Amino acid sequence: MQATSTPGQAEAPPPVKSRTFKRAFADVREAWDHRELWGHLGWQDIKQRYRRSVIGPLWITISMGTTALALGLLYSVLFETNVPTFLPYVTVGFIVWNFILGCITEGTDVFIANEGLIKHLPAPISVHVMRMVWRQVLFLAHNLVVYAVVLAIFFTALDDPYTITKGGIEHPGLSWTIVFAIPGFALLAVNAVWVALLFGVISTRFRDIPPVVTSFINLVFFMTPIVWDAGVLQRVTGGDGNDWRMLIAELNPVYHFVEIVRAPLLGHAVDWHHWVVVGGFTVVGWFAALVILRNYRARVSYWV
């Protein structure tokens, strides 16, 4: 590097590199320190969406309630299942799915949508991601009202051991294991951040990604056991774990993420292999996100 002799130039350039894991970690850490900012903005996003409407954010709850009711009734008729256990199943699955859906679709758009802020204010780019995930968490909190109502109505059915599909796994019913929903959701949210970081940066560079994601995400919804029960697979395969049809659910990462939150909330049997899979995704995903963040963090403001 040539030594330019501009007057007042004190020292030689430091050997600091912009593309280091240290800087990538610093970006995430600083964003976390800005939580007052994204916390406030996330709330603002919700309030803003329902400004001037009479019942405001209650609309989030109402729309979730009606969808869960309709889907739950429809599919319990189609699959000939028991409404008091199937309706809560669909409701919780749909609430968790909505969170995942929001994080993925808005995650691809997170930097593109915040172009103005990125170009005008020096802030860690992860701030925008955390604001988005926080907003989704708040949406989910609104939807939990529906869960509470459903739980109150069908408590007696869920309290005792039950099966959702005939011949499926027998679930022990609601118990203290419900507390597993908290670490389960925390893990889900932690994963949401890396998904949005990874997809967000790539989508900012390649604008085909957001439409690709939106068109395939519906497919993922139908492939995931949300309106249908994985116990169906159990029945058709006769409980043979090596049958290829079991893989329909097992190979779908979304299934494991849904399951770690849904199972405790409904008193389903806790299956540790879901936790292992999710743990693996957390490690691999965050590593990928940090690599992307290391290499392209500084490029985002050029690309938006």
Next chain:
Amino acid sequence: MVSIDVWNASVDFPIFDAKSRSLKKLAFGKVGGKIESEGRVPIIEALHDITLSLKDGDRVGLVGHNGAGKSTLLRLLAGIYEPTRGQSRIVGKVAPVFDLGVGMDPEISGYENIMIRGLFLGMSRKQMETRVDDIAHFTELGDYLQMPLRTYSTGMRVRLALGVVTSINPEILLLDEGIGAVDAAFMAKARDRLKDLVARSGLLVFANHSDEFLAEFCDKAIWMDEGHVKMFGSLREVLTAYKGYDPFERMHPHEETPVLSGNGGE
């Protein structure tokens, strides 16, 4: 101790047209070999080989024609753009004021906008709560602060934005042009606040076309031209070279230029 150091920094913007931004082109472009020069992403070199060293107490004016790279340089100094080549090091809390509108939400009230803008500028919620009354008083907006921002006139929005910006305590203050859509009486008031702010902040870089403004706030100047630093020196030298005459001779005789003689530390 605040400082900004930039070594041989360049800022290159890739210009993706709709086609080259897609994966398809990348995938097929590799397979089919180079499709003449169109296969590559065109690049605009907005800043070229910038070397600068700004220290605590510097009050630097930024002059140059439109498109000379003033705003890009400010963003480089703010850390928004990291140089594509070369290096930069920024020590201190940066408060950029580039666009008075960014970070303002038209649907929410003036008070809420004050809060959000402050959070964006690195204040905590508590700090902003103690400043809100002072800002309300300064902006003279009174009950209007309860109204959504969309009911405000342009001048009122500028008042609000200036009120917030001038109430914070930045270490490095970067001002882009564009402050000036308010009436003269308010401008006089804002000028005092800005002066105050400049005195508090450790380092100022100010892009402006007004000689008087520059003379009031700055003692050094950078002349940007076509993405290069054409000249960096005392304000008077640079302005004389840039304008082709000495602007200080034409100023009113009673308008002293004390900032010039001082070291900028006051």
